[in-house]
Amino acid sequence: MPIISIVLGVVMLLVLMMVCKLNAFLALILSSLVVGLLEGMAPQEVMNSIQSGLGSSLGSLTLVIIFGAALGKLLTDSGGAQRIAKTMVHVFGRKHVQFASVVTAIVVGIAMFFETGVVVLIPLVFSIAAVAGVPILYIGLPVIAALITMHGLVPPHPGPTAIVEIFNANIGLTLIYGVIIAIPAIIVAGPLYTKIFSKEFLEVDIPKGLYTEKEFDEEEMPSFLSSIVTATLPVILISIKSIVEIIAPNSSIRGFTDFIGSAGTALLLTFVFAMFSLGIMRGKKVQEVMNSFGEAVAGISLILLIIAGGGAFKQVLIDSGIDTYIAGLMENSSMSPILLVWIIAAILRISLGSATVAGMTAAGIVAPIAIATGTHPELMVLAAGAGSVGFSHVNDAGFWIVKEYFNLSVAKAFKTWTVLTSIIAVVGLIGVLIFDLFV
Known part of the structure; x- marks a missing residue:
């Protein structure tokens, strides 16, 4: 039975890692x-599925994670990240720096995929x-909460x-309601x-190779303008693509902006821009910049494998058909379309x-029901x-990604990331139901 296979697979995974x-x-x-064998897949079929999953994950994320990590390392090695951090603390004060970070993540999260936003913002965090x-x-935690919420609710x-x-x-109304x-x-x-959480719980050790814990003097750091333009250039480029779309x-420029x-x-x-703005133009040799690149790639190699x-x-x-099985269980329900689509999505997630x-x-699954009942499509x-x-x-x-970038144990990742995403799902549903009373 598919549900039993899923449970056994997850339990096995946790035992292998934690015990x-x-x-x-x-x-x-x-x-x-x-899990594949329990679901009746042939051994070679399971291995083909595993290889396909490995390839599709790495294919879509390798460039993002490698160059994102390299950009972050260059920002920290040059003092650029410290310059941005000092400016934010100075402008907003220590009391409001969490708020400023969340606003930054919301803005970044509108344009960037979750994974891209993480690798860009982690050095700043x-x-x-x-x-x-x-x-x-x-x-x-607030930064990743902002990134994953925007990724899940907001076009594009x-x-x-x-x-x-x-x-x-x-799509316009969906974007407005979503925000x-x-x-x-x-x-x-x-x-x-x-x-x-206690202060001790919220403190973690930074993974080696992702960050340089050096206190830069004022004259050693690049300007705020140079640092912030370099750090936000991916957001600008991705935003241009989204706006044109x-x-x-x-x-006629769609091909260029998509690229x-x-x-x-x-x-x-x-990263190429950063080589000049934070490296060569500040007196660094190409080899020094490449050293930062090499250290960054070494630091995230295991992260890539785990992802x-x-x-x-x-x-x-x-590939084993578990998604089809679960969808079929819920297909003939007479529940409210809004609640039904949320439950099915949550179970599949x-x-x-x-x-x-x-x-x-x-x-x-729920689209025909939504049309028949006249439920607002944006809320669906x-x-x-x-x-x-x-x-x-x-x-x-x-x-x-979250576990490895923040160097969390599996248990701590459950207490933070898993609970955090669950809160977003529940609060999001409540928000949709409230909207449904007035629109």
């Missing part, structure tokens, strides 16, 4: 193999925490945009949720790990998005 102390990548591959003298997760991210098409919703609903979800899951989809605004290209171009392993686990769940697959599958999009964001755990690549 047997196996490396996460190895544990993910072994668990993927067992480390720097802001160091300069403000606060625990890393005090800044980090792929999940919400695809669901907009399924429900034939107005309004996202803000309380971010506040509750981010700043408010961090208040329940929305207001001029048939424009420079894809996440991998944007980070590659930004790929999470992709393999997810792919086996999809828990079972499969992929927010995009969960949201789109749920939307496809947001309900599906909210359900697809929540309850992230070991079969989701995002779980492993």
